[in-house]
């Protein structure tokens with residue numbers, strides 16, 4: 001398996017194993033934990049500055065959301081400029097606007113410098129309002145953008161066959177193949193002497209006066225600085241209370257009439273739909289995404305794909321669905337990413353998380369911010385994106401309330417978990433959380449009748465996992481930890497598997 005789900009994403013064919021000869025007993029300058037776009041970009045940037053770096057990846061490079069993204073490159077974001085002006089002030093909103101331009105320049109620069117062939121293409125983007133409410137949202141987006149000097153122009157036509165009320169054109173956007181891109185970065189990193197250790201899961205750290213000791217599945221690794229580029233840091237941290245996990249769904253289609261919309265498109269539904277084109281093996285494919293929900297909060301995740309497909313079929317002449325996959329992202333409580341010193345660290349451990357649907361940009365930007373903080377001690381974005389910022393914003397109480405509602409759900413789950421007397425009541429392909437002799441279990445029956453029985457309590461913060469039929473995983477609705485049917489970790493922040501009852505495995 002090369003990705004943290006049972007479905008194959010459109011990028012997955014390009015995922016390769018990376019291995020370097022590693023002397024793990026040496027003291028590294030920086031250990032970067034996580035081999036997605038954030039970890040790989042940051043390790044390369046630091047290695048370029050002469051730092052001796054190692055990437056420690058729990059599975060393989062591209063295993064996480066970078067292997068399940070859709071890779072639009074935007075310099076406008078899910079958190080709008082108007083929202084940032086209101087919550088953080090106009091100067092910070094201008095800085096926020098710069099971050100997108102800076103990140104796309106870093107990507108372009110890396111592609112040029114290391115001659116990376118990754119289908120990078122500059123595109124225009126179209127934002128379109130489908131109803132009256134969205135029209136007013138669009139007006140707000142455009143007004144906010146104008147205040148920070150970001151041009152969005154009203155237009156009367158869009159290159160998407162979708163009836164709309166109002167739309168804007170935004171130039172200077174782009175897209176690429178994310179796995180080809182990070183493969184190119186890894187090659188450059190290795191050529192410069194960087195080390196990569198795959199299948200190396202980081203369980204814990206010990207921050208000492210002069211170094212950080214990382215306890216990993218491959219033994220201890222020592223480094224002067226450590227960076228958690230794991231999308232969300234492992235263990236229990238303040239960041240698990242200021243970020244909420246969400247799933248998003250993507251599908252790739254061929255069209256009968258060859259009328260592919262060549263630009264980037266976004267409606268303003270909640271959750272919104274997003275569109276782009278990618279060529280794979282000489283075939284054009286329309287990638288459409290949407291149907292986002294909080295992790296563990298959809299009764300039937302398979303239905304999210306049906307809804308997305310039906311929606312796309314309303315407007316496009318769909319021939320075949322070639323790929324369908326889902327992946328996870330994190331929503332920060334105040335709308336901005338957290339990039340900088342890990343809360344609770346004495347200054348040697350850094351983190352990057354809370355990217356919403358803009359992680360190609362903020363993961364890339366993290367490489368510059370974290371490089372600067374480690375090498376020079378300062379960066380222009382350090383205060384705006386500080387993981388320890390305390391910013392009372394309007395959404396905060398809703399966020400806390402929402403999490404409280406999740407906690408209530410667990411109590412309900414415990415009380416109402418289905419009672420079954422015999423495992424034979426479970427049908428092939430079915431999964432259930434069951435109560436059996438006063439304990440609760442996660443049970444999945446394969447089509448050949450093999451039963452997988454696990455304790456259903458997430459070892460991270462003792463919440464009850466829920467079945468994700470689309471990716472055949474047990475997902476924790478609290479902080480987004482995910483496990484396969486054997487209880488093995490797919491996605492952090494947990495560092496422990498779900499306890500397995502049977503079938504037993506020797507290792």
Ligand SMILES: Cc1cc2nc3c(=O)[nH]c(=O)nc-3n(C[C@H](O)[C@H](O)[C@H](O)COP(=O)(O)OP(=O)(O)OC[C@H]3O[C@@H](n4cnc5c(N)ncnc54)[C@H](O)[C@@H]3O)c2cc1C
Pocket residue numbers: 033034035036037038039056057058059060061062063064065066067068069070071072073074200201202203229230231234247248249250289326327328329352355356357358359360361362363492495
């Ligand atoms: C469906 C979808 C579509 C998206 N589309 C876009 C888009 O169009 N544009 C955009 O800008 N953003 C998009 N995003 C967001 C973006 O893809 C992510 O924010 C980004 O990929 C995150 O990259 P990352 O490197 O931080 O994390 P990841 O890619 O998740 O990498 C983290 C890595 O850390 C490893 N790891 C985790 N824990 C440990 C541990 N304890 N020890 C060792 N290794 C560990 C994992 O195996 C993984 O490989 C999308 C997100 C989703 C879900």
